[in-house]
Amino acid sequence: MELFVNQVLAGVATGAIYACMALAVVMIYQAIDHLNFAQGEMAMFSTFISWQLMQWGVPYWGSFVLTVGFSFVAGIAIERLLFKPLAKAPILTNVAGFIALYAIINSVAGLIWDFTIKQYPTPFGSSPFLGSQLISTHQAGMIGLTILMLVLLFFFFRFTRVGLAMRAAASLPESARLVGINTSWMIALGWGMAAAIGSVAGMMIAPVVFLEPNMMLGVLIYGFAAAVLGGLTSPFGAVVGGFLVGVFENLVGTYIPGVGNELKLPIALALIITVLVVKPAGLFGRPIIKRV
Amino acid sequence: MTAMLNVKDLRAYYGQVQALHGLSFSLNEGSLTTLLGANGAGKTTTLRAICNMVRSTGAIEFEGKPIGTRSTENVVRLGIAHVPQGRGTFTTMTVEENLQLGAITRTDKKAIVSDIERMYAHFPVLKQRYTQQAGTLSGGEQQMLAVARALMLRPRLMLLDEPSFGLAPLIVRDLFGILGKINREDKVTILVVEQNAQLALELADQAYVIETGRIVMAGNAKDIANNEDVRKSYLGY
Numbered sequence: 001m002e003l004f005v006n007q008v009l010a011g012v013a014t015g016a017i018y019a020c021m022a023l024a025v026v027m028i029y030q031a032i033d034h035l036n037f038a039q040g041e042m043a044m045f046s047t048f049i050s051w052q053l054m055q056w057g058v059p060y061w062g063s064f065v066l067t068v069g070f071s072f073v074a075g076i077a078i079e080r081l082l083f084k085p086l087a088k089a090p091i092l093t094n095v096a097g098f099i100a101l102y103a104i105i106n107s108v109a110g111l112i113w114d115f116t117i118k119q120y121p122t123p124f125g126s127s128p129f130l131g132s133q134l135i136s137t138h139q140a141g142m143i144g145l146t147i148l149m150l151v152l153l154f155f156f157f158r159f160t161r162v163g164l165a166m167r168a169a170a171s172l173p174e175s176a177r178l179v180g181i182n183t184s185w186m187i188a189l190g191w192g193m194a195a196a197i198g199s200v201a202g203m204m205i206a207p208v209v210f211l212e213p214n215m216m217l218g219v220l221i222y223g224f225a226a227a228v229l230g231g232l233t234s235p236f237g238a239v240v241g242g243f244l245v246g247v248f249e250n251l252v253g254t255y256i257p258g259v260g261n262e263l264k265l266p267i268a269l270a271l272i273i274t275v276l277v278v279k280p281a282g283l284f285g286r287p288i289i290k291r292v
Numbered sequence: 293m294t295a296m297l298n299v300k301d302l303r304a305y306y307g308q309v310q311a312l313h314g315l316s317f318s319l320n321e322g323s324l325t326t327l328l329g330a331n332g333a334g335k336t337t338t339l340r341a342i343c344n345m346v347r348s349t350g351a352i353e354f355e356g357k358p359i360g361t362r363s364t365e366n367v368v369r370l371g372i373a374h375v376p377q378g379r380g381t382f383t384t385m386t387v388e389e390n391l392q393l394g395a396i397t398r399t400d401k402k403a404i405v406s407d408i409e410r411m412y413a414h415f416p417v418l419k420q421r422y423t424q425q426a427g428t429l430s431g432g433e434q435q436m437l438a439v440a441r442a443l444m445l446r447p448r449l450m451l452l453d454e455p456s457f458g459l460a461p462l463i464v465r466d467l468f469g470i471l472g473k474i475n476r477e478d479k480v481t482i483l484v485v486e487q488n489a490q491l492a493l494e495l496a497d498q499a500y501v502i503e504t505g506r507i508v509m510a511g512n513a514k515d516i517a518n519n520e521d522v523r524k525s526y527l528g529y
Binding site for chain 1: 343
């Protein structure tokens with residue numbers, strides 16, 4: 001029983017990271033109807049930026065804030081330079097663009113910081129959380145930060161005018177233009193926010209997986225699984241999906257013999273395919289009510 | 293009276309296909325004008341060209357300023373509200389959010405709140421349903437919402453694309469009554485595209501008839517309604 005609770009809590013903690021990645025993926029999917037394969041690499045690069053800042057002597061939270069800001073601007077820049085020109089291109093062209101972005105960011109990170117793994121600090125410490133042996137303060141911090149981010153996003157989309165405009169642009173671009181919304185900039189804003197959310201995920205997972213250019217590969221695949229499970233049209237679903245996938249991954253790894261770390265990725269892929277076959281809209285993908 | 297909107301030699305294209313062949317017309321400030329024509333005559337294209345939603349050439353001037361090269365959202369920001377065919381309702385959002393979106397370019401928060409109340413007074417049915425998902429409204433209610441959303445811009449000019457489409461005759465009467473009231477009381481210039489020629493001619497003071505991308509008749513709505521050709525082709529008696 002102790003083992004079970006332990007694994008569930010650990011799953012919730014890594015699930016928080018998957019939730020962030022899924023949220024970033026969903027934000028861009030809502031804006032341009034494509035999955036951003038380079039989301040993980042963008043997060044990895046951001047994490048390296050924060051590491052570099054700390055090497056230069058910037059304190060943790062200072063570099064955290066600077067990195068989130070840098071990622072926001074970089075996300076907008078990527079959209080303006082690479083994906084805005086591709087807006088009307090066929091799907092495959094966009095996919096090629098994402099893969100190119102993936103390869104470029106990965107190689108540039110390797111070029112600047114090389115491929116050896118690096119220690120990455122945690123601001124929360126790694127002692128047992130509240131004296132419990134089940135979960136560390138870092139894991140608790142990851143969960144707390146994710147939930148805080150989610151609440152902020154909820155308020156942003158529900159109660160601010162920019163949030164309302166972004167939702168409108170994502171759901172019906174033509175109608176959005178007809179009320180005077182600059183839909184093109186709303187998409188760029190979505191990219192910026194997705195990059196910023198991803199950077200938080202990167203900085204939170206780096207102490208666990210260690211910092212290196214390929215650190216986000218597995219995380220992103222789990223992020224995709226979470227987004228598909230929760231429903232690609234629902235940011236809330238993405239977060240719930242993230243936590244579910246984290247717990248699922250840990251329990252399967254613990255209780256099903258033969259599934260060690262090596263087979264964890266195929267499980268994520270199996271999950272994606274199962275959801276797409278059984279319930280393509282995902283758990284929370286909203287069926288739109290319509291009356292003619 | 294001065295011309296608020298001046299359209300000269302408008303040609304519009306869908307890919308290689310030309311849909312408008314040199315259309316010219318003008319709208320007087322404060323007028324209620326209707327654009328009549330059969331299916332495929334180019335009525336919708338004309339409205340879409342004004343808002344730059346279709347590739348076009350020619351000169352379009354609004355209050356003396358050329359607007360042909362502005363993006364759709366920048367045309368709207370000049371005070372031109374467009375109620376598109378199919379209403380363009382944000383179906384997954386609430387009625388109130390739809391109204392908020394209509395005023396998204398405005399910054400006068402207090403006036404927006406009072407304008408929403410004004411819309412509820414114009415269209416009481418919207419008030420009863422303001423927290424409801426807009427997609428659950430009936431066709432007539434959605435058309436009311438589309439008109440209300442457009443008015444939230446506080447437009448100088450309102451373009452309506454077949455507002456009567458798919459609505460029961462009684463509801464169409466209601467809606468047209470409200471349009472007339474908006475035109476008179478709020479001084480909004482209105483251009484309405486219609487297939488329901490009889491009603492449109494009763495409502496409007498000016499009318500244009502369009503056939504295969506060209507204006508074939510223009511004038512006072514009453515004169516057009518009494519024209520024999522129009523009666524035979526569009527009014528059916």
